[in-house]
Amino acid sequence: MIGVLQGFATLAAVIGVGFFLAHRRIVDADASKVLSTIAFNVASPALALTLIARTDVTQVLSRQLLAIVVGVLVPVAVYVAVARLVWQRGLGDTVIGAFAAAYVNGGNLGIPVAAYVLGNATYVVPTLLLQLVVLTPFGLMLLDHDAARRRGTGGIGWRRALVRPLTNPLTVAMIIGVVLSLTGTPVPAVVGAPLEVLAAMAVPSMLLSYGVALRLGGGFGSGGSRAEIALCSALQLVVQPLVATLTAAYLLGLEGHALFAVAIVSALPTAQNVFTHATRYGRGQLLARDTILVTTALCLPVMLVIAAVLG
Numbered sequence: 223m224i225g226v227l228q229g230f231a232t233l234a235a236v237i238g239v240g241f242f243l244a245h246r247r248i249v250d251a252d253a254s255k256v257l258s259t260i261a262f263n264v265a266s267p268a269l270a271l272t273l274i275a276r277t278d279v280t281q282v283l284s285r286q287l288l289a290i291v292v293g294v295l296v297p298v299a300v301y302v303a304v305a306r307l308v309w310q311r312g313l314g315d316t317v318i319g320a321f322a323a324a325y326v327n328g329g330n331l332g333i334p335v336a337a338y339v340l341g342n343a344t345y346v347v348p349t350l351l352l353q354l355v356v357l358t359p360f361g362l363m364l365l366d367h368d369a370a371r372r373r374g375t376g377g378i379g380w381r382r383a384l385v386r387p388l389t390n391p392l393t394v395a396m397i398i399g400v401v402l403s404l405t406g407t408p409v410p411a412v413v414g415a416p417l418e419v420l421a422a423m424a425v426p427s428m429l430l431s432y433g434v435a436l437r438l439g440g441g442f443g444s445g446g447s448r449a450e451i452a453l454c455s456a457l458q459l460v461v462q463p464l465v466a467t468l469t470a471a472y473l474l475g476l477e478g479h480a481l482f483a484v485a486i487v488s489a490l491p492t493a494q495n496v497f498t499h500a501t502r503y504g505r506g507q508l509l510a511r512d513t514i515l516v517t518t519a520l521c522l523p524v525m526l527v528i529a530a531v532l533g
Contacts, residue, residue, distance in 0.1 A: 227522075230331070230518070230522065233331060233429060233518065236425075236426055236429040236430060236433070237429050237430075237432055237433040237436065238433060239430060239433060240254075240429065240430035240431065240432065240433020240434045240436070240437075241433040241434070241436050241437045242433075243430075243433075243434065244433070244434040244436075244437035244438050245437050249434055250438070251434070251435075251438045251439075253431075253434055254431045254434040254435050254438070254439075254501065255431075255501060257427045257428075257430055257431035257434070258427075258428070258431045258497075258498045258501040258502060259502065260423065260427055261423070261424055261427040261428045261431065261498050262391075262392065262498050262499070262502045263391050263392075264391070264420055264423070265420055265421065265422075265423035265424035265427055266392055266395075266424045266428075266495070266498070267391040267392045267394070267395035268395065268417045268418075268420035268421040268423075268424065269329075269420075269421035269424040269425075270354050270392060270395045270396050270399060271395040271396070271398055271399040271402075271409075271417060271421075272399070272409065272414070272417050272418060272421050273329075273350070273354070273399070273421075274351065274354060274355070274396060274399030274400055274402075274403055275398075275399045275402040275403055275408075275409055276403075276409075277347060277350075277351065277403055278403065279351055279355070279400055279403045279404060280404075281344070281347065281348070284348060285470065285474040285475070285476055285480075286345075286348055286470070286476070286480065286483065286484055287348040287352065288469070288474060289466045289467075289469045289470035289473075289474055289476065289484045289488075290348060290349055290352060290466055290484065290487065290488060291352065292465060292466060292469040293462045293463065293465045293466025293467075293469065293484075293488045294324045294352070294357070294462065296461060296462070296465045297323045297324045297457035297458065297461045297462050297465075298320045298323065298324045300323075300457060300461065301316075301319055301320050301323040301324075301453065301454065301457055302316055302320055304453065305319050305320075305450075309447070309450065312368065312505075313364060313367070313368040313371075314364075314365055314368035314369070314372070314503055314504075314505035314506070315505050315506045315509075317361050317364045317365055317368070317505070318365075318496065318499065318500045318503075318505050318506030318509065318510055319450065319454060319506055319509055320361075321357075321361060321492075321495075321496040321499065321510070322454040322458070322492050322496050322506070322509055322510050322513040322514075323453070323454040323457040323458055323462075323492075323513075324357075324457065324458065324462060325353060325357060325492060325493050325495065325496050326349060326353070326458070326462075326487070326488070326490035326491065326492065326493060327490050327491050327492065327493040327494065327518075328346050328349045328350045328353060328487070328490060328493065329350065329425065329493070331490060331491065331518075332346040332349065332350070332487065332490050333346055335486060335487075335490065335525075336483075336486075336487065339486055339525070339529075340479070340482070340483050340486060340487075345483040345486075345487060346487055349487050349488075349490075353493075354396050354399075355396055355400060358392065358393070358396070358495075359390075359393045359396065361499070362390050362392065362393060362499070365499065365503045365505070366390070368503070368505070369503055369504075425494070428494040428495065428497070428498050429494060431497070431498070431501070432494055432497050432511065432514065435497065435501075435507070435511050436511065436515070439507065439508060439511060450509060451509060451512045451513055451516060452516075454492070454509065454513040454517075455513055455516040455517050455520070458491065458492055458513070458517050459489060459491070459517055459520055459521055459524050460524070462488050462489070463485050463486075463488035463489040463524070463528065466484050466485065466488040467481065467484055467485040467488070467532075470484040470485075481532060482528070482529075482532045485528045485532055486525055486528055486529075489521055489524050489525055489528060490521060491514065491517035491518040491520075491521040492510070492513050492514045492517045492518070493514075494514060496510045496513075496514065497510040497511055497514055
């Protein structure tokens with residue numbers, strides 16, 4: 223558990239640096255956008271490519287993955303239904319809200335949690351690959367379509383929308399990583415070395431950008447309904463782990479440590495990537511920011527409850 227606390231402390235420290243820089247007026251809101259742009263277009267693609275390329279993607283085909291998929295689909299469906307039917311949210315805002323409700327911080331927090339709480343970092347790999355290979359490309363496709371429609375072009379058409387992700391650096395990096403993994407092709411050192419340096423920028427740039435936005439982006443809940451923040455947080459921290467755990471136990475027959483792993487990984491907080499995507503596309507920034515804050519603050523107590531029940 224000490225490793226998990228260290229993971230949380232590291233996140234808080236880097237976010238705090240961004241907050242302090244903004245508070246002292248060393249950087250402004252434009253700096254947050256620049257950091258997010260670098261993370262989205264350069265650092266995150268490098269991180270995705272290097273991570274997937276050195277991972278055996280075939281290992282995601284497991285009962286754990288099926289439980290996690292169900293755990294993701296239920297909160298996404300609930301949020302989309304409420305956002306579209308009750309709050310009348312547009313496509314872009316709905317996508318960001320769905321990410322906030324179901325896209326977990328499997329990288330910079332999930333890895334230490336899996337390593338120190340579960341005893342093996344590979345427990346988080348299925349979640350990471352599900353998010354990087356399936357959820358992110360699909361979500362970015364919808365966000366690209368929404369962005370084109372808001373520019374007054376009437377959208378880009380669903381046929382073109384299916385192809386458009388191939389122009390997105392993050393999606394392209396994921397595809398390359400999957401191909402390298404499946405074929406067992408190593409990344410040449412002359413390419414891999416600079417990629418590793420760029421990949422190392424991803425998490426710090428996202429966290430710094432988030433810290434700046436916390437200071438300059440308005441007060442908590444200023445971007446809309448606090449009920450929406452509460453819904454996303456509850457879906458992320460309560461519904462997702464509950465559904466995934468029940469699915470794993472009663473439909474897939476998982477038990478013991480494997481069941482505990484599904485519950486813990488599903489209880490991770492909303493990822494900083496969600497805020498990066500929100501900033502990149504100009505939709506749902508404050509919802510993403512506030513949901514990340516709430517879920518990160520509350521996920522540790524949730525994990526302690528899970529440990530008491532299943533650990």
